[in-house]
Amino acid sequence: MRMILVGPPGAGKGTQAGILRDKLEVPHISSGDMLRAAVKAGTPLGKEAEAFMSAGDLVPDSTVIGLICERIRADDCQRGFLLDGFPRTRPQAEALDAALAELDVQVDAVLWIDVPDDILVERVIGRRMDKKTGRIYHMKYSPPPKGLTDRLVQRKDDTREACRFRLEKYHRETRPILPYYRERKLLRRVDGNHSPATVTAAIMTALGLG
Numbered sequence: 001m002r003m004i005l006v007g008p009p010g011a012g013k014g015t016q017a018g019i020l021r022d023k024l025e026v027p028h029i030s031s032g033d034m035l036r037a038a039v040k041a042g043t044p045l046g047k048e049a050e051a052f053m054s055a056g057d058l059v060p061d062s063t064v065i066g067l068i069c070e071r072i073r074a075d076d077c078q079r080g081f082l083l084d085g086f087p088r089t090r091p092q093a094e095a096l097d098a099a100l101a102e103l104d105v106q107v108d109a110v111l112w113i114d115v116p117d118d119i120l121v122e123r124v125i126g127r128r129m130d131k132k133t134g135r136i137y138h139m140k141y142s143p144p145p146k147g148l149t150d151r152l153v154q155r156k157d158d159t160r161e162a163c164r165f166r167l168e169k170y171h172r173e174t175r176p177i178l179p180y181y182r183e184r185k186l187l188r189r190v191d192g193n194h195s196p197a198t199v200t201a202a203i204m205t206a207l208g209l210g
């Protein structure tokens, strides 16, 4: 199955992708994680992306498209994949379709995790990640176990200001791709303003697997 998770910053895309990857046995491909890894490694692509990401701006389409379209050609994607955070502009959606057409496959479902803006800022600011396992926590909603404090990191773009800018970008650049998928009858809206377990159940139902 080839799926796309779309949603605003803090909607729970990464949280749900971590669960769905294990349930559906497909690789989780996060454009944000791949870009952060490139920044950390100091690659030319990472150096180009860093300033955009810290400010909460989108990295240029040409950079992200190349990265993801190469990744979905890898052997482990032959049975399917779960894209998280890509596409998020119309040119990215069109480039993905073109890359998949070359492979003679297509997207099966686009899951839109919808959460009101006022909930998202608090979610983003309280997020912490275990740098050893990559697991995502929230200081209030999904607190980390005691003793893990030294391993927790906060993303540079998880400030109130950068989050507001990311939200603006989401409304201006990413929400307009939803009709693109709705017209193809691929779009499934999931209410993300519930507990993670309830959201997972809603996603499974939306996929016809519940």
Ligand code: AP5
Residues within 6 Å of the ligand: 007, 008, 009, 010, 011, 012, 013, 014, 015, 016, 031, 032, 033, 035, 052, 053, 054, 056, 057, 058, 059, 060, 061, 064, 084, 085, 086, 087, 088, 092, 123, 124, 126, 127, 128, 136, 137, 138, 139, 141, 142, 157, 166, 192, 193, 194, 195, 196, 199
């Ligand atoms: P990216 O990493 O994709 O960030 P994002 O889309 O802003 O999404 P987040 O990772 O902030 O949130 P999420 O939906 O995954 O939520 P999470 O599960 O962590 O992108 C980062 C940057 O990279 C972009 O700004 C851009 O610069 C660049 N980039 C990436 N892709 C790009 C692209 N395609 N084109 C151009 N640039 C690109 O949850 C958030 C918090 O809430 C956690 O603490 C979690 O524990 C908690 N939580 C989750 N679910 C729930 C729930 N149901 N109830 C309560 N709390 C919850």
